[in-house]
Amino acid sequence: ASPCQQGDTTQTEQCSEPYLPEDIWHHIHSLMPLKDAARAACVSQSFLSSWRCRSNLVLSRESFGLGQGDKETARDFRRKIDHILRNHSGTGVRKLNLWLVPNYNAKNCGYVDKWLEKAVTPGIEELTLSMPINNKSKYEFPCTVLSNGRGDSLRCLCLTNCSFHPIALLGCLRSLTKLELFMVRIPGDELCCLLSSSSALEWLSLRYCSKVNCLKIPCHLQHLRHVKVEDCSMRMIESKAPNLSSFQFKGDLKVQVSLGKALQVKSLYMRSTVFGCDTRAELASSMPSREVVNSPIVSSKLTDLKSMIICLGEMAFCLSFDCQSMFSILGASLTLETFISRVSDELMQHALVFGDPSRSWMLDMSGGGVSPLNKSLIKLACHILRAWLI
Template identity: 30%
Template sequence: MEEFIHFLRLHDHWSVGVLDRPNPKSWQRKEIRSLLSQTNPRKGKLDVQFEDLPEDVPCIIFSKLELKEVVKSSILSSKWRNTWTICSKLRFDASKMYKHLTWRYYITKFIDHVNRVLKLQHGKVVETLEIKVDFGSILAVHLDNWVSFAAASCTKNLALELVPRYYWNRIDRYVFPFELLDGEATSRLQQIQLSFVSFKLPYQFSGFPKLKRLDLYSLRVTRTDLQDLLSSCSKLEWLSIAKCDLEDEVIVDRPLSHLLYLRVARCKMTKIELDAANLRTFIYNGTQLPAPTIQAQELKDADLVVTNFTTFEHALTVLPKMFARSSALLGKSSKFSQLKHLKLLLCHTPEDLDNILSLASFLRAAPLIEELEIHFSISGGGNADIGRLRNLPKCPYKHMRSICITGFNGIQGQAELLVHAVKNATALEVLTIDTGNKNAKRQETVGEHSVPHGRVQPLLAAARLLRPQAQLASSSTVCHQANASPSTSTTPVTLTDQVTTD
């Protein structure tokens, strides 16, 4: 049972104020109370020193601290010189330990340092073991030994962050030794973080029955090994796979009913298929849209970023199929019945601008959507010539409270989408329109001559008139002008002047 320890500083004495436990009959709690009842009759103060506490209480206190803090405390008293060896959380970060040394000069020192600490920890419980160092072939044998140490030390959280500073052309990886983890070790692990690794599962691999969090980065693996690993983690709640060079499909044949969070970033996988009935968050970042099929009846947050060129038609064809087997999400008119926050980052060329209005299909597929973010990055600024705005059938978004559009140039497709969203968002509270490009690494504001101000201002003024209860928020000059009274040179227009309603 978790103890809640409160430290008090009483002048020149170290003491513990209270050690609360759910069991009020704990002998430790009684003894601490009796100790704290002792006072100095002359000073009228508590006269309890740290060494007066029961022997295992300091051990509990130090075990809750980080290794760095425990080592610092060991210099306060000769009796505490070796107390740091009872720390149950070990984190070794070469970048912080040897900030000003290059890899070839510090790697031997780092290996010796880790080995000495682990030798002192031999036979003790170490709940967390984290190693962060640039990988090199000299490390492979030592990493195997450190994994063996974790297996023998009842470790619950294991992290090996081995990504070198410069690794773009490197094909080597640390081969993670799953064969060193016996049944007891795999049944204890709850969190695993591996980066710059490859692996091959041993024959009759038993899996991780209690693993809740799995983070894989810069991974080289076969389709079969990755599928078998994921299928063996039935209690998994959080999964992230980034920079995996597997150019194949991944199909998890066992339900991941506990999975709440899924992130797939910069991977080459062509297909992702899994059953995650309780998935709440799905994040995808890649150069192309894969063909995933995810059963996720409880999905509420989807963040999809496609960095390669793709047409809206392709996106609208692929995305609805991503959750095609989620029967609870499908209906006659809705695809994502639980989706509440939609964020789109769009980088495209002028020839695709006529399709911007088709983004409304995403809104119609999410009847409970509350927040909409669209970040445009349009090369060339778009054509300022605008004809009559096209109309879409009325589709109320009764729960839409916030709309944020950046990279807004006032071109026809953007104007049509803004008109459609504002007209149908009857409960709109916040409308943010910004001409700045949020997709760029450095924030850029569209130049004065590239933004058709004469078109943007009337649209914003019309939106203000149609939804007066909404707060119009932006840092851009255009929006500030829209908040102000319209100038005599610009005549505000209502949205109904531009669109024929049904």
């Protein structure tokens, strides 16, 4: 604001604001943290107008200036959010992040529905709803808030600890580029239907989604680049997305993985505590100029794969690691530059490093507790890698 304009000694000092176009005031106000923006709205008519149509709503303990040690009750937290949204015009929200406090309970879930109904309007681009992970109440995300055109502009959807039944949203999320689900109860068939109707999707992350036992990614998701699956109860992952460049998997169940004709994969990360090598990335071994172990499980090449990391837990490596499954993966990776296979730190005793200086190959392995058969397979893998690099 401009300096105070002073009149004569008989008049009260007054402060006036400089003239700026309304959109500039809104932009300045949108850059402020929520707490500062609220204070500014109390002393400035221009900022008050901007506050009522604020486009960036991040409602969390941190945005209210509360530390982890603050004993903020769910009731007080609810009152703050209620007050903010009650004074909001209900239009112009592009980003809504709602992170509820840990002691939020089922009695307050009705308020969440009301807040979403108020803030999710046409033009919204990012929606994050995080229910407390220690909350045993089974909140169901109201898909109706994204229907009737309100989800057409949505680009990012992140949900935590809720039920999600997106059948009603088929065709409503045509602009969605990022989908993150954490501890979300969503049936696998409904997830597949949602993916099929989200042709703009670029990023998919599924973590601790126990109801998803099968993930099928259709071939028309040509923009999909990144897929992350962590600790879901899956038996099969099948991707036909042609331009996938990064695939991450972490889990403790045997799972069959097929990346189809994903020729652009540059990063492959797989970590499992029970690696019975039903986790077979069906990555093919067609190598015209090299002779490799033939494997019937392969189906396509990974011509652009640059880096691969395989992490194995202690019991997985000792009891069930099948090195033969690794051969076909390596054989399919014609441009692989870095390969790291890690065993748990407790078992790691030495590393074998081989290959020319332009390529870094490392196989971390343990001596103790490994069966004689697997020791032989490990040595065989080393010989194959050496020969492959010549």
